[in-house]
Amino acid sequence: MNEKDQLNVIIVGASGYTGAELAAQVERHPYAKLCGLYVSENSQDAHKPISQLYGQLRGVVDLPLTPLAATIDPQTFADIDAVFLATAHSVSHDLAPQFLACGCQVFDLSGAFRVNQADFYPKFYGFEHHHADWLDKAVYGLAEWQAEGVRDAQLIALPGCYPTASLSALKPLQHAGLLTDNCTPVIDATSGVSGAGRKASLTSNFCEVSLNPYGVGVHRHQPEISYHLGREVIFTPHLGSFPRGILATIHVDLKTDVTLADVNQAYQSAYADKPLVRLLEPGIWPAIKAVANTPFVDLNWSLQGHHLIIFSAEDNLLKGASAQAIQCFNIHYGYPSTLALTGDVAC
Ligand SMILES: NC(=O)C1=CN([C@@H]2O[C@H](COP(=O)(O)OP(=O)(O)OC[C@H]3O[C@@H](n4cnc5c(N)ncnc54)[C@H](OP(=O)(O)O)[C@@H]3O)[C@@H](O)[C@H]2O)C=CC1
Ligand SMILES: CC(=O)N[C@@H](CCC(=O)OP(=O)(O)O)C(=O)O
Missing domain, CATH: 3.40.50.720 (NAD(P)-binding Rossmann-like Domain)
Structure with missing residues (x-):
């Protein structure tokens, strides 16, 4: 060349x-x-x-x-x-x-x-x-x-890494107008330790890391996600004892007339031609093992009445x-x- x-x-x-x-x-x-x-x-x-x-x-x-x-x-x-x-x-x-x-x-x-x-x-x-x-x-x-x-x-x-996982999951629903007007999505996400960067610190020390929430109510990714989604969210990050990857579990309320077909359609139309977002088959749940060392974000969801749970997984260092x-x-x-x-x- x-x-x-x-x-x-x-x-x-x-x-x-x-x-x-x-x-x-x-x-x-x-x-x-x-x-x-x-x-x-x-x-x-x-x-x-x-x-x-x-x-x-x-x-x-x-x-x-x-x-x-x-x-x-x-x-x-x-x-x-x-x-x-x-x-x-x-x-x-x-x-x-x-x-x-x-x-x-x-x-x-x-x-x-x-x-x-x-x-x-x-x-x-x-x-x-x-x-x-x-x-x-x-x-x-x-x-x-x-x-x-x-x-x-x-x-x-x-x-940010958490905002990519969260917004990839929420934007199709927001865009399609499926969320109730007063829905405040609740995002619980766990990150591997590489999210904190390479420099040594007490919190990322091998003997200190287990599984715990941190930055509760004050993490800078809460306003970042809200700003780019266009609605308030509740966001709680957790630190897990693995090197890389993020799994976010997200709860939202859908308008009463919204069906599973509407939800599926919202994700399909957002991502059908987007190769780095993978929509998993029914019953296959996003997992860190499947996205670590890959550039993908994996999504799937479960409708329970008018309540939707969305799962989003990515490698924080790659897609994140x-x-x-x-x-x-x-x-x-x-x-x-x-x-x-x-x-x-x-x-
Ligand atoms: N880790 C993650 O999962 C994610 C990180 N980010 C963001 O990406 C950025 C990098 O993150 P990450 O790779 O984890 O960070 P690291 O702490 O692992 O690396 C930071 C790098 O910056 C260098 N550096 C520090 N000060 C300067 C300077 N003044 N001029 C030039 N280089 C400098 C450091 O080297 P040295 O100190 O030796 O100079 C090191 O190479 C951060 O803003 C982070 O918030 C975003 C999404 C995910
Ligand atoms: C595990 C861990 O510490 N994660 C980092 C997020 C890293 C990241 O994506 O974000 P920024 O570019 O916004 O800093 C944290 O919570 O600060």
């Missing part, structure tokens, strides 16, 4: 869990050239080959992790087409506008540009947002629902983060949405 057919891509935050997944995905993308992997200026991993941290990348991606200054040098990135920011919210908040000013296409995996509401960032992220202009222009990269926006925008704000980022990259540049994502599923 001629080099001009490839887009020059870099990953910032490449030593983290989602960054490392991105490195493998970009490397196998036929129209992307992996031009650099970046970490913070004083990173303890600076200059190490990424494959020294992630042995599965040995011989696949051996590029070094390059330190990145807080103020970037535009000359260094003059030839870069697309940047994936797999960095903490506050880091993305500071870096995204700099790369955007260089003319780069930015795919931000953090929450820094997901919700365009004045009091949201001080309240839920603990910092003032200083880039209202980019908040206005950013498109929320829930890929199945935002294809047009993703095609046009220079800044794509990828959804890096695979959806690549999906948006593909949509933005006009490639098939699954390029570099499917065809590599291990059992």
Whole structure:
């Protein structure tokens, strides 16, 4: 392939869990050239080959992790087409506008540009947002629902992992007008520990992790889901003792005249032509085992009177983060949405 057919891509935050997944995905993308992997200026991993941290990348991606200054040098990135920011919210908040000013296409995996509401960032992220202009222009990269926006925008704000699982389940019902007016969906979701990132902390310590709720009533994904669904939700995350994957169980009330056929139709029309959302056969329930290490979100549902229970499973690092980022990259540049994502599923 001629080099001009490839887009020059870099990953910032490449030593983290989602960054490392991105490195493998970009490397196998036929129209992307992996031009650099970046970490913070004083990173303890600076200059190490990424494959020294992630042995599965040995011989696949051996590029070094390059330190990145807080103020970037535009000359260094003059030839870069697309940047994936797999960095903490506050880091993305500071870096995204700099790369955007260089003319780069930015795919931000953090929450820094997901919700365009004045009091949201001080309240839920603990910092003032200083880039209202980019908040206005950013498109929320829930890929199945935002294809047009993703095609046009220079800044794509990828959804959080729980919001992807939750919104994928709820949007078809909301869109089809099947929920009662006063329905407040109740979302109980359990995540594997990689959701907390690679850095050591007491809560993700092997001996501390069991199965427990956390962030009860205060988790930042509650307002993110509500904002992008267009109605209030009750959201309770749980931490489970497994490495990767999310299972969400969601309860909603349907209008009295809604039938199972209406529900099935709502999901079919939303996802029939969307290969990364799998609607399971009756009686087959979404399971983390079936989605871990895959780019899919699996859905199924059970109608009990006018009460519907929806089950949604995904890999938090893939459909919940890096695979959806690549999906948006593909949509933005006009490639098939699954390029570099499917065809590599291990059992
Ligand atoms: N983990 C998950 O399941 C999901 C995560 N996300 C979001 O994606 C982003 C990345 O998450 P995750 O991969 O888990 O995070 P990790 O903590 O695993 O990785 C963070 C990365 O950022 C690097 N980094 C830190 N500071 C800077 C800086 N100033 N400049 C450049 N690089 C820096 C770190 O390296 P070093 O410190 O050595 O510099 C590391 O490579 C976060 O915003 C997270 O909220 C979204 C959906 C799901
Ligand atoms: C298990 C665990 O700790 N999960 C993370 C969610 C990670 C994620 O998707 O989200 P953001 O990009 O919004 O940070 C948490 O609850 O903070």
